[in-house]
Amino acid sequence: MGCLGAVAASECKVYEYLLNTPACNQTRESVTEFANRCEGFKLTVADKQNVLNWRPTSVADVYAMVEDCGKRFSKDEQGGTQNEEERAKELLGLVNEIFSRPPIKQEDELEVDMKDI
Numbered sequence: 001m002g003c004l005g006a007v008a009a010s011e012c013k014v015y016e017y018l019l020n021t022p023a024c025n026q027t028r029e030s031v032t033e034f035a036n037r038c039e040g041f042k043l044t045v046a047d048k049q050n051v052l053n054w055r056p057t058s059v060a061d062v063y064a065m066v067e068d069c070g071k072r073f074s075k076d077e078q079g080g081t082q083n084e085e086e087r088a089k090e091l092l093g094l095v096n097e098i099f100s101r102p103p104i105k106q107e108d109e110l111e112v113d114m115k116d117i
Contacts, residue, residue, distance in 0.1 A: 022055040062088040
């Protein structure tokens with residue numbers, strides 16, 4: 001199954017599942033760095049987990065993953081000059097900076113090739 005050592009069957013299943021998600025190549029250090037650097041976004045624990053597990057790749061993804069994103073990233077809440085879309089882009093940039101891109105799966109490569117045609 002790809003698991004090494006004496007582990008429970010359920011742990012192997014979780015491991016196998018995670019290999020097929022965007023979180024497949026995260027490290028403890030990158031997760032800790034993200035947790036420390038995203039404090040200014042006022043994310044809840046659930047928001048952070050969504051971002052960590054599914055890694056947004058667009059502003060639309062950020063809005064889907066962060067509850068009440070529009071309200072929490074608005075000018076009034078932040079007290080600054082950035083609008084909510086700029087804050088969402090800033091969070092997206094932070095994710096892209098900290099986490100390396102997940103490896104491309106074979107199905108994804110086929111989709112990319114078909115777009116080139």
